[in-house]
Every structure is written in C-alpha cells, then in structure tokens.
Amino acid sequence: MRIFGKMATVVAMSVVVMTLMVVQENNAARILMAVPIGSKSHGNFYMPLAEELARRNHTVTYVTGYEMSSSHPNIRVVVVPDVNIYEKMPNLFTTDTFTAMDAIYDDLKEVCIKALAFEAVQRLNDEKFDLLILCAALTECFLSFAHKLKVPFIYIYSNKFVGAYAALAGSPPFPSLEANFALDLEYPLTFTGRMMSTAQDLFDVLFNDWLG
Structure with missing residues (x-):
C-alpha cells in the first residue's frame, strides 16, 4: 500500500506541475x-x-x-x-x-x-x-x-515623461520640479525657471494636439 501511496503522490505532483506549465503557457x-x-x-x-x-x-x-x-x-x-x-x-x-x-x-x-x-x-x-x-x-x-x-x-x-509625451501616456508631469529638457535650465530651479518649464510643457501639449 505504501508503494501505491508513493506512486499516487508522484502522479499527483506530476499533474500539478503539468497544470502549472499549461496555465503559464496559456497566460x-x-x-x-x-x-x-x-x-x-x-x-x-x-x-x-x-x-x-x-x-x-x-x-x-x-x-x-x-x-x-x-x-x-x-x-x-x-x-x-x-x-x-x-x-x-x-x-x-x-x-x-x-x-x-x-x-x-x-x-x-x-x-x-x-x-x-x-x-x-x-x-x-x-x-x-x-x-x-x-x-x-x-x-x-x-x-x-x-x-x-x-x-x-x-x-x-x-x-522622463514631459509635455506632450506625458499627456499621451497618461502620466502626470511635474515641470516645476523636473525641468523640460528642451530648455537647458540649471538646478536648483528658480521661480522663473519653474514657470518657463511649466509653460513649455503646456506649449508641447497644445502643439502636439494641433499636429494631431
């Protein structure tokens, strides 16, 4: 009986492994x-x-x-x-x-x-x-x-997703923290730099919508 019990365990484990393989392949x-x-x-x-x-x-x-x-x-x-x-x-x-x-x-x-x-x-x-x-x-x-x-x-x-790319991907940009790469702004960003970056991001979105 022990032999049959061990065989049944081996068969059961084999079935589980094969099932997992099939599920993984199907997914x-x-x-x-x-x-x-x-x-x-x-x-x-x-x-x-x-x-x-x-x-x-x-x-x-x-x-x-x-x-x-x-x-x-x-x-x-x-x-x-x-x-x-x-x-x-x-x-x-x-x-x-x-x-x-x-x-x-x-x-x-x-x-x-x-x-x-x-x-x-x-x-x-x-x-x-x-x-x-x-x-x-x-x-x-x-x-x-x-x-x-x-x-x-x-x-x-x-x-980083900025401007038009962020809008396309549905990912919120933070242009006042991460400068738009088109502007070559230096860190730490000044208030003017943050405003310029935000304005450039908005322009990118509007321009991309206009092209589309």
Whole structure:
C-alpha cells in the first residue's frame, strides 16, 4: 500500500506541475515592442524590459534601429536600417537643445514612416500579437498595428515623461520640479525657471494636439 501511496503522490505532483506549465503557457502573451527611434543607449532601458517579459514566458518581437542581442529564446530582434537620426545631432555639450533638434527636424518627420515601411516590419502585419508596446516619441504610425489587430498598447519612454509625451501616456508631469529638457535650465530651479518649464510643457501639449 505504501508503494501505491508513493506512486499516487508522484502522479499527483506530476499533474500539478503539468497544470502549472499549461496555465503559464496559456497566460503568455505575444508582444510587439516597437522602439526603432532613439539613441543606442535607449536600448539599455528597453531591452531589459523585453527580457523581463520574456522571462515571464511572454514572446517579444523587438523592433529597433540598432543591432541588439539577447540570449533569451523568446525575444526576436528586428533591426530597421537608416533610422539612426541622432547620429546627425550636434554635440549637446556645445549646442543648445533647440539648435540640435532643428538639425534633425526633417528626419524626425519621416523616420516613423520609414521604419514602418521596412519590409521586415511590414511582414509583422501577417502575425498575431496580444499587446503593443511603443516608445512615446515619434512612433505614432505604429499605432496602425493596434488599429488592425484590435489590441491594447502601452507607451514607454527612456527619459522622463514631459509635455506632450506625458499627456499621451497618461502620466502626470511635474515641470516645476523636473525641468523640460528642451530648455537647458540649471538646478536648483528658480521661480522663473519653474514657470518657463511649466509653460513649455503646456506649449508641447497644445502643439502636439494641433499636429494631431
């Protein structure tokens, strides 16, 4: 009887383990993570998020403008060429932010469409995804995936959410505490600096609404 009891225990434990494996697999999501635009260092923020999702048994298709490597089998990297616009940006240590952004403004207007038109990205239209994760900046054209697939999407950003990006992501900004990065204000912020930062944030929101 003890032998049969031990066998029954082993079988019961095996069933529990198999059930947990099935439940984990059923809860796994197919995620499209589109972060093609940004500097190479942004990958230090985005890729660990993808790897953590993969560790939790989700599969992640990671669209990027740079060669990225991951040893996790649940991560597939799709590299989009010719979208590394920040290589054209002047040195921010010697150039103010507005001048630097003006230098890449024309590229900023086209980079999302160029990334979306890439053949490997277009082939993703034939696949099924359960969730879309987008960089909050300059990836509006990738919302077409959310529209076609009828899936939810999440905005993420490697910098602080300010102005228009905060409004898009539904994350409250604090421009009087964290200066808008377009202004190059020095800390500690003065009262005038806080007012300028808040005004710039409001302008960003209004300008983005006007563009939309």
